[in-house]
Amino acid sequence: MTAALRFPMRHAGALAVGALLVTILIFPAISDNRYYQTIIILSLLLAIMASGWNIISGFAGYVSLGQTVFLGIGAYTTAILSLRVFGADTFGGDAANPFYFVPISAVVAGLFAGAIGPIIMRTRGHSFVILTIAFLFVMQLIVLNWTELTYGNRGISLPLPTWPREWGNLPFYYIFFGLLLISVAMSWWIRRTKFGMGLIAIREDEDKAAAVGVNTPVYKMLAYVASAIWIGAAGGVYAYYLSFIDPRNMFDIVYSVFVVLAVLLGGRGTIWGPVIGAFILEPVNQITNNNFNDWVPGGIWDANVRLIFFGTVLVLVVLCLPRGIIPSIGDIVKRRREGGKATEVGARFERKPMRVVERAAEEAAEAPAGPILEVRSAEKRFGGVKAVDGVNLSVERGTITALIGPNGSGKTTLFNLIDGTMPLDRGEIWFDGERIDRIAPYRRAYRGIGRTFQITRLFRRMTVLENVVAPLRSFSWLRLGADAVSGPEAERAYELLEFVGMHRFAEREAGELSFGQGKLVELAQILMLDPKLIMLDEPAGGINPTLIAHMEEMVRELNRQGTSFLIVEHNMPLVLGLCDPVCVLARGRTICEGSPAQVQADPAVLDAYLGEDFALEEKAGVT
Amino acid sequence: MTQLIQTIVLGLLLGGVYALLASGLTLIFGVMDVINVAQGALIILAAFMTWAMWSETGLDPLLGVLVVTPAMFLIGFGIYMATVRWIQGKPPSTSVILTFGLALVIEGVMGMVWTATLHRSTPSYFDESFRIGDIYLRKGQVYGCAIAVGVLAILYVILRVTWLGRAIRAVSANMSSARLVGVNPSTVAALTFAVGVATAGAGGSIASVLYPFLPASHYQWISRLLGIIVLGGMGSLPGAIVGALLLGVAETMTQIYISPQWATMVPWAVILIVLLVRPQGLMGQKLREDVAL
Numbered sequence: 001m002t003a004a005l006r007f008p009m010r011h012a013g014a015l016a017v018g019a020l021l022v023t024i025l026i027f028p029a030i031s032d033n034r035y036y037q038t039i040i041i042l043s044l045l046l047a048i049m050a051s052g053w054n055i056i057s058g059f060a061g062y063v064s065l066g067q068t069v070f071l072g073i074g075a076y077t078t079a080i081l082s083l084r085v086f087g088a089d090t091f092g093g094d095a096a097n098p099f100y101f102v103p104i105s106a107v108v109a110g111l112f113a114g115a116i117g118p119i120i121m122r123t124r125g126h127s128f129v130i131l132t133i134a135f136l137f138v139m140q141l142i143v144l145n146w147t148e149l150t151y152g153n154r155g156i157s158l159p160l161p162t163w164p165r166e167w168g169n170l171p172f173y174y175i176f177f178g179l180l181l182i183s184v185a186m187s188w189w190i191r192r193t194k195f196g197m198g199l200i201a202i203r204e205d206e207d208k209a210a211a212v213g214v215n216t217p218v219y220k221m222l223a224y225v226a227s228a229i230w231i232g233a234a235g236g237v238y239a240y241y242l243s244f245i246d247p248r249n250m251f252d253i254v255y256s257v258f259v260v261l262a263v264l265l266g267g268r269g270t271i272w273g274p275v276i277g278a279f280i281l282e283p284v285n286q287i288t289n290n291n292f293n294d295w296v297p298g299g300i301w302d303a304n305v306r307l308i309f310f311g312t313v314l315v316l317v318v319l320c321l322p323r324g325i326i327p328s329i330g331d332i333v334k335r336r337r338e339g340g341k342a343t344e345v346g347a348r349f350e351r352k353p354m355r356v357v358e359r360a361a362e363e364a365a366e367a368p369a370g371p372i373l374e375v376r377s378a379e380k381r382f383g384g385v386k387a388v389d390g391v392n393l394s395v396e397r398g399t400i401t402a403l404i405g406p407n408g409s410g411k412t413t414l415f416n417l418i419d420g421t422m423p424l425d426r427g428e429i430w431f432d433g434e435r436i437d438r439i440a441p442y443r444r445a446y447r448g449i450g451r452t453f454q455i456t457r458l459f460r461r462m463t464v465l466e467n468v469v470a471p472l473r474s475f476s477w478l479r480l481g482a483d484a485v486s487g488p489e490a491e492r493a494y495e496l497l498e499f500v501g502m503h504r505f506a507e508r509e510a511g512e513l514s515f516g517q518g519k520l521v522e523l524a525q526i527l528m529l530d531p532k533l534i535m536l537d538e539p540a541g542g543i544n545p546t547l548i549a550h551m552e553e554m555v556r557e558l559n560r561q562g563t564s565f566l567i568v569e570h571n572m573p574l575v576l577g578l579c580d581p582v583c584v585l586a587r588g589r590t591i592c593e594g595s596p597a598q599v600q601a602d603p604a605v606l607d608a609y610l611g612e613d614f615a616l617e618e619k620a621g622v623t
Numbered sequence: 624m625t626q627l628i629q630t631i632v633l634g635l636l637l638g639g640v641y642a643l644l645a646s647g648l649t650l651i652f653g654v655m656d657v658i659n660v661a662q663g664a665l666i667i668l669a670a671f672m673t674w675a676m677w678s679e680t681g682l683d684p685l686l687g688v689l690v691v692t693p694a695m696f697l698i699g700f701g702i703y704m705a706t707v708r709w710i711q712g713k714p715p716s717t718s719v720i721l722t723f724g725l726a727l728v729i730e731g732v733m734g735m736v737w738t739a740t741l742h743r744s745t746p747s748y749f750d751e752s753f754r755i756g757d758i759y760l761r762k763g764q765v766y767g768c769a770i771a772v773g774v775l776a777i778l779y780v781i782l783r784v785t786w787l788g789r790a791i792r793a794v795s796a797n798m799s800s801a802r803l804v805g806v807n808p809s810t811v812a813a814l815t816f817a818v819g820v821a822t823a824g825a826g827g828s829i830a831s832v833l834y835p836f837l838p839a840s841h842y843q844w845i846s847r848l849l850g851i852i853v854l855g856g857m858g859s860l861p862g863a864i865v866g867a868l869l870l871g872v873a874e875t876m877t878q879i880y881i882s883p884q885w886a887t888m889v890p891w892a893v894i895l896i897v898l899l900v901r902p903q904g905l906m907g908q909k910l911r912e913d914v915a916l
Contacts (some may be wrong), residue, residue: 063716065723119899125715126658126857127898127913130849134894135844141888162649253842304734304838311727318721319709 002466013272015325017184020279028170035290037169041241043282044176048234049255050262050274051183056227057260058269059196060220061203062121063129066136070228072250073112074105074235076143079156079245084149100177102236109232111508112377117224118217124206133253140251155246158239168547172241176234180275183230187271190226194472197462201470204459207421212471213445213529222480257314258285264317267324276326283327285310321540370433372397372533372564373418373449380413386412389588390427395533400555400565402579404572406609410588411568412454415535418566420444422549430505432532446474450526451535454568456518460511464521466501467510468493468558471528496524500554516543523554533564540571552578572610576600584609625914630879631872632758635639638871639768640829643775644844645851645863647822653795653858657707657718663845664729665820669695669827670744671737677744677831684744684832688774692824699820711812726841733838742833767829769779774825775864781818782860791815795858836872843887847874850890853897856907865905871897 024040053067078101120131143150148154163171190196198219201209205582210216239245258281266277288309321328380388388410390604395401404410416422420441429437436444458467469485485493497503500520505513513521519539526534539555540548552574555565569575573584576596584592584599586608592599601606648662672694673687682690702725710717748762782788790811793801798808830836830844851870855862870893878886897904 062715063714063720065719123898123902126656126719127853127902129716129719130658130853130894131898134846134849134891134898137842138888138891138895141885141891145884201810254727257720257727260720303739304731307727307734309730309731311724311729311731314724314727315706318717318724319706322713323718 009159009277012329013267013270013276015023017275020275021177021181028173032168034168037173037281038548040277041169041173041176042286043279044173044180045234046259046262046282047275047278048176048180048183048230049259050266050278051180051187051271052227052229052231053259054227054263054268054270054274055187055190055199056223058274059190059199060223061085062124062220063197063221063260064132064227065129065253065260066132066134067227067231067259068250068252068256069132069136069139070109070113070231070379071235071238071255072139072143072247073109074232075239075245075250076150076156076235077105077108077232077400078102078236079158079239080301082158083156094338097162098236098240100234102175105236106229106233108234110229111231113200113224113228114221117221118452119219121220121224135536136251136253136256140247143247143251153246155244155498156239158243158245160243164360169241172237175237179230179234179237184271184275186226186230191271192484193480194482194484195219195222197466197470197484198472198480200269200462201459204461205223205457208453208457209470210441211419211421211445211451212525213442213474214470214472215440215442215475217440218475236388258310261310261314261317264314264321264324267326270324270326273324273326276291277324349356370397371395371430372432373417373566374428375414375431376428378414378417378429379425380410380417380422381425386588387415391585391588393583393590393593395564395566397564398568398577399560399581400559402575402582403566403568403585404570404575404582404609405585405591409482409585409609411585412537414585415451415537415568418444418535419449442472442475445471446527448531449535450530450531452519452522452526452537452539453580454537456515456522458510458513458518458521460509462510463507464497464510464513465490467521468496468524468528471525473529493524493528496527497521499527516547519543519551520547523551527558530562533566534558535566535568537568538570539567540569540574548574561619626879629758630875632760633764634872634875635868636760636764636768636871637833637875638868640826640833641851641871642848642864642867642907643822644830644846645824645855645867646775646778646860647819647826647864648715648848648856649858649860650775650791650822650850651816651819653860654791655707655711655812656715657710657850658715658722658817659707659816659818660719660722660845661702661725661729662722662819662823662848663841663843664726664733664838665695665698665823666827666830666844667836667841668698668729668733668823670741670831671733671826673831674742674744674907675695676736677746683746685746685763687831688770688825688828691828692774692821695827696817696821699817699823702814703816706762707816708809708813711809726845729803730838737838739837739839741835741837742831744831746832749832763832767833771826771829774822778818778822779860787811787814801802810891846887846890846894850893852904853894854904856904859904859906862904862906 049067049071052070053064057063061285066291068555078098081104082098116135117453120128120135123131144152146152151584161171190199198209198214201214202216202219206216235250241535262277262281263274264277265280266275267273289306323331373395375391375393378388378391379386391410391414393403393414394487403414405411413422417424420439425438427437428435431444431447431449434447436447459470462470466485469489472479494503494506497506502517502520502524505517505521510518510521536555539551541552555567555578559565567575567579581593582593582596582599583590584602584605591604591608592602594602600610632856644666648659649892651657651659669691672691673684676682676687676690677684706721706725707718746763748766751762752759753762753765782791790806793804793806794811795809801811802808834840847870851866852863854869855864855866870890873893874886874889877889
């Protein structure tokens with residue numbers, strides 16, 4: 001999707017929500033219908049919940065079915081504080097005004113998220129979803145059973161509002177409104193920063209994100225906190241609004257699912273979708289609740305019919321509108337507009353020489369002695385299989401070292417151990433004079449290891465340019481808030497795309513690229529890290545001969561500028577022409593290491609990998 | 624001491640029934656990577672069907688297994704064809720959300736038909752007990768466990784001996800290779816889902832004698848089942864059996880020695896601890912794919 005195409009859609013969503021918000025703002029001036037006010041208040045609450053959920057589940061891709069836990073925590077924090085801790089006489093009257101404690105609710109919810117987030121987000125997929133449900137129920141049971149603090153099943157009654165009667169619920173109305181504005185503004189801000197782009201990268205491919213320097217644990221923790229705080233605040237206000245809370249209604253799994261449904265309706269991962277979804281779903285909920293008894297013969301619109309109705313809607317949305325209303329409309333518009341346009345897929349590409357990056361060149365000049373990478377007796381097992389069984393390998397500075405061996409000999413596993421995608425069972429890995437096998441993958445990226453994958457792994461729903469800008473060379477709290485794609489970085493990224501010959505695709509979505517194009521973009525992506533060592537996993541696998549030649553040329557050029565290489569490749573002519581030394585792996589062990597000529601002559605290599613035929617062919621070619 | 628033995632035996636008897644119920648869930652997960660959150664609601668549905676037959680015709684609820692199991696097989700097949708089939712290959716969370724929707728629908732339907740009040744099948748032997756020494760065992764529980772073990776044995780034979788069983792094991796080990804050797808994964812998935820729901824049918828009939836139930840009880844059941852398969856290792860049938868026995872004992876122990884209120888917490892606590900400490904469970908395998916993909 002090009003930027004030009006994306007803007008109008010974004011404006012459509014923003015426009016719809018803008019109009020909605022203005023309507024809500026002035027509605028009380030137009031009408032004092034209490035019934036509609038109630039509907040709007042509940043829709044605002046659902047919208048706050050939905051945009052919070054959207055940060056952790058829409059942006060970062062960690063689907064939670066327990067988001068109401070933060071509503072409950074917020075509600076109970078405010079209720080308990082106003083009644084029991086700062087009870088009588090603190091602020092005058094029987095109980096303290098609950099509004100004082102709403103900020104504390106936000107903080108408590110945020111702290112809770114910050115504490116459990118890093119623990120539960122070590123799991124992914126099914127396990128994470130189940131854990132979120134489990135946490136919701138555990139909290140509900142704790143609140144239910146800890147009667148000294150929470151009154152358990154009996155619930156807590158809060159004081160009635162003290163403001164003039166004719167204001168009605170308007171203070172609640174506008175506080176919810178304000179919380180929604182803050183919440184949406186925060187989502188919008190997150191989405192356009194480095195932090196937001198990192199979250200999207202985590203959603204698309206978490207291990208890859210870590211491999212290009214995204215500090216995934218911190219990102220996920222912050223996202224979880226961000227998704228919790230405004231919900232916590234809303235919980236405090238909600239408790240006061242209801243003036244009675246109990247564990248079952250405050251920690252309600254069905255409401256959690258309702259939140260998910262709202263976001264799925266509006267569009268997951270978008271900024272406006274959750275708001276739109278909430279303002280569709282909650283009014284439908286309220287209107288059917290209150291009016292269907294008159295419409296349905298026999299007046300049977302009760303809790304059961306509601307369950308059936310919303311269960312069915314949820315099933316239908318998952319099956320028919322998995323991406324939500326806004327993104328689905330976006331797709332249709334996009335298809336219309338691009339219908340007749342020729343794509344650039346398959347266009348001839350040209351590349352430009354790259355400006356030498358100063359850091360790389362300087363450091364290459366004054367590098368300390370010793371190999372850039374050293375693997376010492378590395379071991380890795382999967383169940384009973386020893387995939388890597390005591391490998392020793394070193395990559396000397398400035399070399400292009402090849403790692404070859406039959407399928408299943410442990411080459412890719414070794415790569416995964418070096419870049420930290422998998423933990424090492426035994427052994428040591430040293431990089432640039434430092435031991436790195438115990439540090440996180442993103443820290444290894446900071447040290448200067450860049451790695452491509454056998455099957456390219458780009459962030460498919462980000463543009464090519466965004467993909468190249470995504471890598472980070474260091475972590476800083478301040479940089480999290482920087483613009484996702486900004487001046488010098490964007491320039492550098494464009495330059496790298498020119499170097500690999502993919503600059504004309506800069507604005508396309510990475511998912512639209514062919515396999516070979518993906519490999520080129522992935523190379524540009526890791527070059528953004530200014531790596532000292534580049535590890536290529538089958539750079540020539542599955543791409544055409546012209547592209548292989550280009551790939552070879554680029555590797556040589558980068559190598560001339562001081563970058564070392566470790567290359568896994570099955571294309572023997574390429575390996576023997578480009579690399580020196582060559583290291584041969586078989587059954588998880590190094591069986592030979594030496595110059596191309598030595599390796600070709602080694603009987604163990606011929607036996608394990610190249611085969612007798614290879615030697616014969618070579619001889620035939622020579623003579 | 625007697626009380627301790629009594630508690631453990633009771634836990635094991637319950638565990639036998641739990642094992643049957645969890646086997647369906649873990650089987651479905653193993654073959655198609657779907658966590659069927661509606662399994663709890665389907666158990667309650669089977670319990671209601673059993674209860675209705677017993678109160679209308681006087682058919683013994685434990686014999687009701689023979690009628691309810693095939694009926695639930697058909698319902699499972701229908702649910703798969705209408706919904707679950709379409710989300711194969713989607714992200715894992717999709718299946719949880721979809722089947723949660725199904726659970727809500729089933730809960731609503733049960734509420735409409737049977738109202739949200741407590742029900743229980745109470746055949747004549749319901750409050751009679753066997754006495755061995757100082758230990759009393761309710762007949763319902765003993766018969767229920769025996770039937771559950773019988774059904775599990777049949778399931779085991781199906782998986783080991785029949786073509787369907789081999790196909791199920793093949794698909795659950797490696798779907799694309801199974802396709803290559805002529806197994807149609809979607810047929811297998813449909814049959815697996817139906818078999819998985821059928822076990823909920825058999826187990827639900829038994830459960831209608833063991834516990835009072837109402838439509839919303841399905842949350843309690845799904846929490847137990849999730850606790851069991853997480854503990855045993857998701858997708859592992861032997862793991863589900865071991866997990867069920869352990870959870871049955873843990874639950875009765877908590878009930879007797881701590882308090883009934885905290886017993887509902889046991890499955891959730893098990894889930895939290897296991898997923899955080901040993902995510903692959905007791906007997907699940909940690910595969911290469913879990914580590915990096």
